[in-house]
Amino acid sequence: MQIITSKDNELIKKIKKLKEKKFRDEENVYLVEGTKMLKEAIDEKANIHTIVVCEECIKDNTIEKELLYEIAKYECIYVTEKVFKSITDVTNPQGVLAVIEKKNNSNNINFDEDIIIILDGIQDPGNLGTILRTVDSIGVKQIIVSKDTVDSYNPKVVRSTMGASFRINVIETENLVETIKEIQKNGYEVIATSLETNNSIYDIDFMKKAIIIGNEANGISKEVQDVSDIKVKIPMLGKTESLNAGVAAGIMMYEYVRKKVSRINQETFFLNYIL
C-alpha cells in the first residue's frame, strides 16, 4: 500500500481544486466527506471515482471495519493525516472523503409530481442543503434552482443534505422566468411567498403547485414575482415577520404533507367504512 505523504502531490492538488465550482464543473465530479455520507453514496450506487483514506485513521479505528471492507472495492488513495487535513473542510474529519461523479441529471422537469420546489437565489449553503433534505423527506425527486443559487455540489451543501444529494435531481435553469412559464403550461399554479398579501398558506390546496423560495436577504426577484400566479404568506404571531429560508420552505412543504396525509386518511376511511 503506497501512502501519499506530500501535500504537493499532483493528485492531491487536483482533489483540492474540487472545492471550487469551476473545477467541479470542468471535471463533472464533487467531494463527499465523512463515513455516514460515504455509506449513503455506496448505498445509493453513486459513481465513486476515488476514495481518499487517512491511514492514521485506519490504525486509530476511526473508520469501522465494515466500511473499510466496502471502501476497498473502490479505487483508493491512502494519505497521511497531514495530507488529509490539507484537503478536508471540516474541523473534526472522519478520515474518508470521496470524489464522486455528478448525477447524470436530466434537465427535463418531471411534471408528474404534486408539487415542484423552485429556488430563486438561495445563497447560504446550509439553507440549500437543508431544503434538499426536506424535499427528500417529502418524497419529491427534483428541485429547480436559478443560476444564481449556490452550487448544489458545494461541500457545505452536500454535508447538510444528509445524503439527499444522491437522490434529488437538481435542475439549474439559465432563465427562471421561462422555466416557470413552462411549468405553468404543464398545469401547475405557481406560488410566491410575499409579505404583501392576506392569502395564507393554509388556504392553498398544494396540488399541482410550484412553490418559489426567495433569496435570504431580498426574497423573490421582481420579474419572478410578476409571472407567479398566487402570492401567499405564512401567518406569524410575533413582532418580526421573518423566518429562515430553510424553515419557511419546510413549513410550506409540510403544509402540503399535512393536506396529503389528511386526503389519504379520508380516502382510506371512505374505502374501509363507507363502501
Added chain:
Amino acid sequence: MQIITSKDNELIKKIKKLKEKKFRDEENVYLVEGTKMLKEAIDEKANIHTIVVCEECIKDNTIEKELLYEIAKYECIYVTEKVFKSITDVTNPQGVLAVIEKKNNSNNINFDEDIIIILDGIQDPGNLGTILRTVDSIGVKQIIVSKDTVDSYNPKVVRSTMGASFRINVIETENLVETIKEIQKNGYEVIATSLETNNSIYDIDFMKKAIIIGNEANGISKEVQDVSDIKVKIPMLGKTESLNAGVAAGIMMYEYVRKKVSRINQETFFLNYIL
C-alpha cells in the same frame, strides 16, 4: 479621535476573548456584529458597553450616516481595518461590532404562554439561531435549553437569530428532567418527537404543551424521553425519515400557529356572524 492600530492592544485582546464562552460568562457580555444587528440592538435598548468601528469603513461609506450618528451616542473605539479583521468572525465584515451586556435573564419560567419550547442538546449554532428566530416569529418570549446545548451567546448563534437574541429569554437549566417536572406541575403536557410512535403532530392541539427538540445526531436523551407525556412524529413521505432540527422545530411551531389562527378565525366568525 484616537485610532487603535495594534492587534496587541489590551482592549482589543480582551474583546477577542469574548469569542469564548468562558470569557463571555466571566464578563457577562457578548459580541454582536454588523449594521443590521447593531440597529436591532439599539432598537431593542440592549445594554451596549462598547462599539468597535473600523475607521476605513467610515471613509468608504460602508456604514450609513444615520447609523454612525446613532453609534456616536455610545462609547466607541475606532480601529484600523487590520485590527477590525483580527476581531471579526465573518468573511465580509461591515465594519461595526458591539460588546453588549447579556440580557438580565430571569430563570423563572413564564407559565402564561400557550407553548414552551425546550432544547435538549442542540449543538449546531446555526440551528439554535434559527430556532430562536422561529420562536420570536410566533410571539413566544422564552426558551428552555439543557446545559449541553450550544451557548446562545455564541457569535454564530447571535448572527443567525436576526435580532431574536435581544427579545427571547433563554433559560439554561442544570437539570432538564427536574425542569420538565416543574413545567408539568404547572399544567403543561410535554411532547417528545420520536420515530417510534404513530401519533402525528396533526392530532395534537398545542395548547399548554411543551415541545422538546432533541440533539441533531442522537435526538432526545433517554431520561428526558422517559418523563415526557406524549410521543409524536412529523409524518413524512420520503424514503428517509430525517429532517434538520431547525426545520423540524419550525414545522411543529407552525402547526401550533395554524391551529391558533384557525381558532381565532372561528371565534371572529362566531362574533361577527352568529351573535
